[in-house]
Amino acid sequence: MKNPKIPEATVVRLSIYSRYLTRLEQQGVPTVSSGEIAQAVGVSAAQVRKDLAYFGEFGTRGVGYGVKTLNAQILKILGLSTPWSVVVVGVGNLGSALASYRGFARRGFLIRALFDRDPAKVGRILNGLPVYGLERLPEVVRQVGASIGVICVPADQAQPVADLLVAAGIRGILNFAPQYISVPEPVLVRNVDLSVHLEVLSFGLVRRAEGERPGLAAAGNRPEE
């Protein structure tokens, strides 16, 4: 049981459990059951236990889980025990919004620098962060020790920017551009595609309207119980 293959869905849920546990911790709740976690985040209790079981035994039978210790374990599993340095490329509407999003820092993702191709934006300060030109990206990425890059540029620039980030030593990319990007082996990419989410909703809505029973199966939108 030491090093099984972990479903990505499990990792996503761990992240969500952790956020809930953090809130319980702040409220001073000492202990929680898989059923309570399940209800709070919209999954089944068996799912919660199975997800945790990939990594060890964290609970006490008949009692539940210690909120504080369980959260500490999950944070460690997720690699959040120490903070990550992040850079954002593309300071349009979305890039600016992400640069000032509090939720990232709260979970240990510290945005360290912003980049943009547009000379009119270079040199500005946004939310306390300087905007650099792309030519300084390699230098600055190394200087701030960034491991993760966020791409918020138009689709046609996404691949070149990804190449630039990879060349600078970035190891993970969060891509908001509506564009598939390819990266060499050890680098990880996650795509956040805003239109796609609306289109999946659209599909579900017209299916229902047409009186189709089944609709969608599982995932993103969680089952009620």
Next chain:
Amino acid sequence: MKNPKIPEATVVRLSIYSRYLTRLEQQGVPTVSSGEIAQAVGVSAAQVRKDLAYFGEFGTRGVGYGVKTLNAQILKILGLSTPWSVVVVGVGNLGSALASYRGFARRGFLIRALFDRDPAKVGRILNGLPVYGLERLPEVVRQVGASIGVICVPADQAQPVADLLVAAGIRGILNFAPQYISVPEPVLVRNVDLSVHLEVLSFGLVRRAEGERPGLAAAGNRPEE
């Protein structure tokens, strides 16, 4: 084969295929093969064919698919033949950014109104759109005929706002708040959780660093071929 259960992953990919086909269409490319689509969006050719096969036969053996007709079919399947009216609740950094995001309108999602609790924001015009107080939400939602609502408020307000949207007749919700929300039966919810994406990257990065072979399985980050 008329009305099988469609995997959500298939719907997500259809949306991505469609975006690629739209670009080909603009370039005047008449015909495309499953292999070309596959390469462009980072999935396998068999996957492309299987996804399309859920809905019918759109190609010609030995030739491929007509770009224009295939895209029209996919748009119809996704419910994008006619535009959707959308409202955004919460005009902070993220809400404002989404309100001016061009990609939505381009795919037929027309943002019709903005809402915020903060009286200081009410009455402003953002990107040509008025910001209303929450008390006017039911009225305005009906007036503009909105079917989809986007939630960009802090976590503790997400559930009340969702309830408000549902009561106003909204049928689909895109939730950017880091919070599970529950809605009554026919209403659809999709959660876009920005921190979670970074945490999944974080997990993958520390796993690799520890020399673990397997890492993550499938999905969000697509296989190379």
Next chain:
DNA sequence: GACTGTGAAGCCATTCACAGCT
């Protein structure tokens, strides 16, 4: 020869159901 459509096989994730501990 090139490419689609599809049953069958393989693989992966979730649910079930119960043994095991407190």
Next chain:
DNA sequence: AGCTGTGAATGGCTTCACAGTC
């Protein structure tokens, strides 16, 4: 009695491999 941990069963998605068509 209450709740965790887990093997077994189920269900679902993806890949394979090939027949069918142009």
